[in-house]
Amino acid sequence: MLNIHARTKINTAAAVWILLLTWACSRTEPPEAESPVTVQAAKVQRSSIQRLIRARGVLHPFDQASVVPKISSPILAFYVNRGDHVRKGQLLAVLESRDLAAAAAETKGMYEEAQSNFRSTMAVSLPEETAKAQVEVQSTREAVDAARNLYESRKGLFEKGALARRQVDEANVAYAQARSQYEVALKHLDALEKAGREEQTKAAQAQLEAAKGRNQAAEAQLEYSRIYSPIDGVIADRPLYAGELASVGSPLLTVMDVSRVIARVNVAVDELPFVKAGDPATIISVDPPSELRGRVTVVSPALEPNSTTAEVWVMASNPGELLRPGLSVQVSIEAETVRDSVVIPTGTILPLQDGTVTVLVVGADSRVHERGIAVGIREADKVQVLKGLEPGEEVVIVGGLGLQDSAKVRIEKSDRHE
Secondary structure, three states: OHHHHHHHHHHHHHHHHHHHHHHHHHOOOOOOOOOOEEEEEEEOEEEEEEEEEEEEEEEEEEEEEEEOOOOOEEEEEEOOOOOOEEOOOOEEEEEOOHHHHHHHHHHHHHHHHHHHHHHHHHHOOOOHHHHHHHHHHHHHHHHHHHHHHHHHHHHHHHHHOOOOHHHHHHHHHHHHHHHHHHHHHHHHHHHHHHHHHHHHHHHHHHHHHHHHHHHHHHHHHHHOOEEEOOOOEEEEEOOOOOOOEEOOOOOOEEEEEEEEEEEEEEEEOOOHHHOOOOOEEEEEEOOOOEEEEEEEEEEOOOOOOOOOEEEEEEEEEOHHHOOOOOOEEEEEEEEEEEEEEEEEEHHHOEEOOOOOEEEEEEOOOOEEEEEEEEEEEEOOOEEEEEEOOOOOOEEEEEOOOOOOOOOEEEEOOOOOOO
16 A cells, blocks of 8 residues: 555656646747947048059169260270269260371361461452453543533533534533443442452352361360260269270260159059149158158150050159169059048958948947948048948947948947047
C-alpha cells in the first residue's frame, strides 16, 4: 500500500513539473535592448572652397642657351668651368684667330684707301666737256647782250623816223634767236655738271661702301673668335677642352638660368576651362623636399597629340637654385575660389563600387540614413556638395564604415568638428 501511494505522489509531482516546464518554454523572452554605435559627426556648413588642380610635371630652366661658334677653329683658352655662374656678355672662351686678325688689318687698309679716293674725287675739277659747255654759255650770253643792244638802238631810231620798220623787226628776230641759243647752252651745261658729278660721286661712294663692307666682315670674323655668354646663368655643360677644334654647329658650352624654374604639366581637358595665366600655384618637390610659390605663365591653346590634355607652365623663383631642371615635381594650381558653397569634411564621403557617392546623415531619431549626393570641388579637408544635403544637417565623419542604414548611433564630440 505504501509503495502504491508513494508512486502516485511521484507521478503527480512529475506531471506538475512537466506542466510548469511546458508553460515556461511557451513564454516569449523579451528582446535585448539595441546598443547604439559611437560615431563622430559634423554639421553641413556654408563656406568658401578653392578648386585645386593637381598634376605631375618636369622642371625646366627659365632660360637656356647652347653657345655655338660661328667659325671652326682650335680653342685657345676657356675662362669658365662647369658649374660657374656667368653674366650676360661675359667672355667665356677664345678661339685661335691670327689669320683672321691679319685679314682684318688688310681690309682696314683698303677701307682707308677708299676713303682717301672718295675725298679726292669730290675735290677734282670739272671734265673737259663741262668746260666747253661753260664757254658756250658765256659766248651765247654775250651774243644775247649784243642782239639786245642792237634791237633797242634800232627801235629808238625807228621811233624818231630815222630807220625803217623792217630793220627793227630783223633786229628783234636776231635777239630772240640769241636768247634761245643761250637757254640751250645753259641747259646743256647744267646737265653735264649734274650728270657728271652724280656719276663720279656714285662710283666713289660704291668703292667706299665695298671696302667698308669687306672690313666689317673681316672684323666680324675676328670677333667670332671671342665667345660671350648670351644670358645670365650657370655653365651646365662644356664638352670640349682647350686645344680641341670648335666646329660650326656643335655646342661649345651650355648656359642655363635656374634662378627661376618652369614646371611643365599636362592638365586634363575638363579642367582646362578653369586654368588661366596668372593663377597662383605651388611646385612641390619630394626629394629634395621643397615648396615653391609661383604662377601660371602659359596655357597651351592646343591639346597634346594622342591625349586629352594640354600643357600648362608654372614659373617660380628658385632660391639657392635648390631645384634642378629635369626633376619630377607635383604642381597644385589654385584655379578658382567658390564662395558660399555647401561643404562637408572629406572623411564623410563613402564612395561605392557603382561610382555613386553617399554619406550617412544622422536623423532626429539618432539613426543614420544613407543618402546619395553630388560633389564638386575637392580640397584636402573638405568637399563641395552640389546637391543632396542642406546646411545644418549632421553627417558621420568617424565610425561610419560598415554601419547599416537605420543603425542607431550615439554622437561623440570631436575637437576637430564641432
